[in-house]
Amino acid sequence: MKPERIPAAALLSRSRPASERELADIPWFRLLDDEERARVRADLRVVQVEAGETICRIGRPVTFWFGLIDGLLKMSNDSARGLPMTFAGLPPGGWFGEGTVLKHESYRYNVEALRRSLVAGITVGCFDWLLGRSIAFNRFVMDQLNERLGQFIAAREIDRLSDADLRVARSLGALFHPVLYPGVGTLLHITQQELGYLVGLSRQRVNAALHALQAQGLIRVEYGGVRVLDLDGLRGQRPAAMATR
Numbered sequence: 001m002k003p004e005r006i007p008a009a010a011l012l013s014r015s016r017p018a019s020e021r022e023l024a025d026i027p028w029f030r031l032l033d034d035e036e037r038a039r040v041r042a043d044l045r046v047v048q049v050e051a052g053e054t055i056c057r058i059g060r061p062v063t064f065w066f067g068l069i070d071g072l073l074k075m076s077n078d079s080a081r082g083l084p085m086t087f088a089g090l091p092p093g094g095w096f097g098e099g100t101v102l103k104h105e106s107y108r109y110n111v112e113a114l115r116r117s118l119v120a121g122i123t124v125g126c127f128d129w130l131l132g133r134s135i136a137f138n139r140f141v142m143d144q145l146n147e148r149l150g151q152f153i154a155a156r157e158i159d160r161l162s163d164a165d166l167r168v169a170r171s172l173g174a175l176f177h178p179v180l181y182p183g184v185g186t187l188l189h190i191t192q193q194e195l196g197y198l199v200g201l202s203r204q205r206v207n208a209a210l211h212a213l214q215a216q217g218l219i220r221v222e223y224g225g226v227r228v229l230d231l232d233g234l235r236g237q238r239p240a241a242m243a244t245r
């Protein structure tokens with residue numbers, strides 16, 4: 001899927017204010033006091049993006065801190081050899097890019113929609129204002145940075161795995177992260193083709209891996225998604241050579 005080059009101004013022109021229900025589903029919004037919530041209500045925008053559209057692009061200056069209300073996004077870059085490298089899949093409930101916002105720098109990665117998605121964002125100015133005022137918001141951002149570091153280290157390990165079943169298991173485990181993606185729960189709405197985009201495998205190979213993991217009692221493949229039954233077991237999957245020792 002080739003990202004569609006959509007100017008940031010075009011996305012902003014299509015955006016709208018968030019509904020009260022959408023605001024209530026934002027994990028950090030409920031941590032704020034009344035004045036802070038009022039500031040966020042006035043600042044936050046929501047936009048629908050189509051599959052292939054880019055929300056963040058390498059080299060583009062940061063203007064918003066983004067979160068995903070519904071849909072599925074992919075954060076990626078190109079390696080030094082020009083090969084695509086996926087840093088993270090971004091399911092509903094996740095907020096991302098806080099490191100870039102904190103440093104007020106240009107993006108070093110692309111974030112594109114794998115399907116029609118509903119994206120929210122607050123401006124850098126609002127983000128900075130919350131950091132300077134709210135201890136609870138600071139704590140949330142600090143936890144995000146800590147968990148994201150671990151996620152990116154794991155993503156580099158996954159990228160080097162040759163065992164397809166293990167790549168799928170580890171990638172699924174990352175998508176069911178309760179801190180970074182609290183909106184997922186135990187059921188992730190994802191197609192095998194979308195999962196293939198995230199792990200760099202064909203749909204057929206993803207299908208085989210999912211059925212192998214299901215046979216181990218770790219997941220259950222359901223209509224339109226995957227339900228995790230044993231998250232610790234999914235994350236603890238090891239290469240076959242190690243597992244037989």
